[in-house]
Amino acid sequence: MFQKGEEKMKKPFQKAVLFVLCVLGVPALLANEMDGDVLLIPYAVSSPTIDGAIDGVWKNVCWTFMRSYGNSGTLPENRIDLTGAFRVMWDDNNFYFLAYTQDDVLYDNHDNVWENDGWELYFDADNSKGTSYDNVDDMQIRIEHRDQTSADIDAGSWANKDNFVFANVDTLNGYMLELQIPLAELKIPGEWGGEFGFEVQQNDNDGADREHISKWWLLEGDRSWLDPSLFGTARLVYFPIREVLIVGIAYIKPVIDGELDEIWLQCSTLISMNSYTNGPKIPDSFEDLEGSFRLMWDEDYLYGFFITRDDVLYDNHVNGWENDGWELYFDADNSKGTSYDNVDDMQIRIEHRDQTSADIDAPSWVNKNAIVFVNKDHEDGKGYNLEVAIPLSEIQLTLPDFTIPGVECKGFLEFGFEAQQNDNDGGDREHISKWWLNHGDRSWLEPSLFGTAALKLRECPPPPVPDTTDAVKGKTMWAHGFALAQNYPNPFNLSTIISYCLARSGKVRLAVYDLTGREVALLVDWIQPAGVHEVLFHATHLTSGIYFYKLETSEGVLTQKLTVLK
Structure with a gap:
């Protein structure tokens, strides 16, 4: 039985230095899920409609607020002068971005595009965090409030902007930007667990030159366009987002x-x-x-x-x-x-x-x-x-x-x-x-x-587990709360789901090996709670053949066989 507690309440946000978002009173609790300093990007089971609206699948992704508003050296007067937040998702083919700007003055007529109201996204696909752009996979993408077609976008020269889909939609106190970018254009492999350098920036002009710059990651200065080492880090995770x-x-x-x-x-x-x-x-x-x-x-x-x-x-x-x-x-x-x-x-x-x-x-x-x-x-x-x-x-x-x-x-x-x-x-x-x-x-x-x-439902049994487990039969293991199910579908071409059950929380390692015992994919390597878990495994880098996946915890070791057909 649970009980009421009388412990002292944790503060909703901490004190912050100059130029940090908390100066304006934004609660630190409202942010996308993080693993330490890494932004976790959930998986979209169904794709959103790119129309600038919060449709069903977006409703189950939380806002991530911009952390710093003083990167230009001038703070907004208040929340109405400038506030920004965004949501992100991914699927096998695309990166999705939904952003809200609250701004009492939207200005689009400056000769310098970076001085107009708009959003900038920064990517470092291999997360190498170099101190200068490598002209390979480091990219800055700018979409101004006034942009209407893909041709208006500023992006890396190798990116085919015609494959970008976006919508800018004005609201009563600002506007929404919704964006879909193929992962291939960002040179980001669509694989669960993949990490890349990432930054988000707002530009704000109240009628003359750009006055305010807000950023998600960088707390001071404005060198993201020069120095990818200043980016944060994001990770693609298989946390499925549905309209339910x-x-x-x-x-x-x-x-x-x-x-x-x-x-x-x-x-x-x-x-x-x-x-x-x-x-x-x-x-x-x-x-x-x-x-x-x-x-x-x-x-x-x-x-x-x-x-x-x-x-x-x-x-x-x-x-x-x-x-x-x-x-x-x-x-x-x-x-x-x-x-x-x-x-x-x-x-x-x-x-x-x-x-x-x-x-x-x-x-x-x-x-x-x-x-x-x-x-x-x-x-x-x-x-x-x-x-x-x-x-x-x-x-x-x-x-x-x-x-x-x-x-x-x-x-x-x-x-x-x-x-x-x-x-x-x-x-x-x-x-x-x-x-x-x-x-x-x-x-x-x-x-x-x-x-x-x-x-x-944790009571829901997994697909039947054959007799190839290292310990006891799969059904027996599942009944006791520790099991590794057969992947589904199997055989498979590009991707498959691996399900497993933990009787207690603890360190979990789940990896895939070829027939020589060489590790070809590490899927999980951290602490997880008890219960049923699912992992989406992409095998785009593997050739046809038989592989094994192994679950290692303090409870024991379980192994299953999977087949890739291409």
Whole structure:
């Protein structure tokens, strides 16, 4: 059983030196997943439409905020003067980039293209980090706000810009840029685990010369266009992103105390709120309202960790939905009806001011006493964390029993889901943000407007494992929580998925070998939590033949055979 904790809350961001983003008050919590200093780029199972909009697959990738705004020597006056954030994904063929610029003045008429409003992306495909451009795979790409066709783009001479697809779309307070670049044009192999040098830059002109430069990685100066050693590092990872929000498995229960425990970082992903236009007004900036959340589950509970950044927290409206708070929507059977069925469609509201389960708003059939939560204010007074544990039974999510004959294992248990923020700055509710719904505020009336989330089921058995394991038979190993499944598909041409299960967290090494015992690919070499894992293996560099893949942990060593056919 988990318990409430009373430990001191961690600060939402740290003090920063001059020119660093935190001077402007951006929360460090809202960033793409990192492995140390490496930006992890997830895998897009379905490709986004390049139209400048946040479509379904983008909704499950969080914003990465620009870290530094003083690289030109002049800081923006405030968040409205310049704020930038981006999202990134990849698939077998393309690199995807979605960027948001908040800027009260967009200017496009300077003779020098780098002095107009726009974005610049920097790549060092082999991550060699040389001190000068090598004219081989180091590249700077510039897309100005005014650019409309691929011919307008500035890029390395060897890149075929006709293969670039992008859209610039103005918004009320700035604009969106969405971009698709073939990995081949960047000279980046489309292989899981591949690392490359990477930097992102914003240029801002308020009517004369360029005033502000923001960067993702470099904290001071503006020599990225000269010196690739100043780039950060990104890694392509096989963390599959779908339009369905995948909820990870918690292998230990979190302490419900409003603090981001390590288990949250290991077993969940950060999801950004995607629409801020659902209320009567649009927030002035991300400082006025910004939200993100994490979800995970175990056999008893659905856990949520919700982060609000808000410069005014207000709790005194007579209507609960007009106070600062979060609303969670569930449709357990994912039937997506046009009205609530009074069976498993529900809305749960937890306001910022709520302190006990009795304060929660929920349907009459829900045992609110079984819901455990903590609201904890950020130390700077500009936001708060809500951490909550909701019994699966109270939202009527029933895990399938695969021991019953005829029960099909699909790997996931899907349900309708929506998350909503309410924001009041001192009068009536001004702002509503949502994870899924782009426009309007009818989630409380119409479950068909919910998105879809899914519990990733650890009970789901893998494909049958043949008798070639080093230890015992595969099914026996899986039953005990440690197994290496046969890759699927097998044989295969370009790529295959390798699944395995860990009974406990620890150091994991997964590698592929040829028949001579020579290692030809290292897929995993780090600590992983208990549970089921998947790895996408690209064999583009291998010739036809038989290979072996070996899983090594403190629990033992398992080996399987795979076949490449080309």
